[in-house]
Amino acid sequence: MTVHFVGAGPGAADLLTVRATRLLAAADVVLYPGTYLDPDVLTHVSPSAELVDTQDLDLDQITERLATAHHEGKDVVRLASGDLSIYSALAEQTRRLDGAGVPWDVTPGVPAYAAAAAVVGRELTVPLISQSVVLTRTQARSTAMPVTESLAAFASTKATLVLHLAITRVRNLMAEIEPEYGGDCPAVVVYRASQPDQQVLRGTVASIADAVESAELKQAAVILVGRALDPRPGGESYLYDAARDRSTKR
Known part of the structure; x- marks a missing residue:
């Protein structure tokens, strides 16, 4: 067996x-x-x-x-x-x-962050905006984080940020990343993505903590932060560019 x-x-x-x-x-x-x-x-x-x-x-x-x-x-x-x-x-x-x-x-299974992105209908890697996704968590009543993996270090990349196991500390975490992302940067919280009691909270780095605390979320939520969550700006993928040379495979 x-x-x-x-x-x-x-x-x-x-x-x-x-x-x-x-x-x-x-x-x-x-x-x-x-x-x-x-x-x-x-x-x-x-x-x-x-x-x-x-x-x-x-x-x-x-x-x-x-x-x-x-x-x-x-x-x-x-x-x-x-x-x-x-x-x-x-x-x-x-x-x-x-x-x-x-x-x-x-x-393998469908990751929670992928389900959350699907719920809000957003690609996490938008050309010219963000081409990287950081999946991380923070330390509270949990295993210590490696010293090289501070939230501030990840925030400095300005990549799309996915925070797991962090919903109870959302206010402190948003304050920590605001210098890099800006208070107006889109932020989304998805609670129990795809389940019957799913909740979606939309806001910004400056406002999302208020929404989370008002909803009294304590667990099973994913926090998404980044400019890629804004549907307006962004470039277009070279892969599908009409001008791309398709005569040979690369």
Whole structure:
């Protein structure tokens, strides 16, 4: 048996990949993050499967459940919100499974930031405005950030900024980046993107904290900041330029 780590996407039951739904349907045991997941995602799971909500389990307890299911010859899926490539504790869990000799694989999911951008209908990389996206978080009651990854350093690039796990500190964070982005820079907060209780707050670096505090958002929100969120300015992609030489592939 193999432990399948599966990205559940931003929460909507119809935004899972086909592979993810097949793995869920075949699983005997499914561990899922109850805090962030729309319960409808679990409609893809067989009625006979054992469901384990991990929101009250620590990492060792989660890994023990995965290893036990494997040794019992059961197909097991470990669901993670969004995609496994960021903020999923994949490294810690797989390190423990490797130590226990338990095989595993990964099925990607739709990242929360991509779902948020889709909700507001914005490309995060607009020609001549921003061609880079910074995905980061901030430290509060969480693991320390590397000293080279300060928010001020990222803000100096003026790239499109995506802040995860940061909604409770939005006022302080906007004050920190305002010198680089400007108070009038567009800022968007998307709470539970794609889920039934989704909320979208639009504003600027100077105003978005007021909107967040008024809405009393405390978790499960993505903050997007950058000039690319403004639909008006921007150049056009060279890839689709009518004047581009298409005689040879490059």
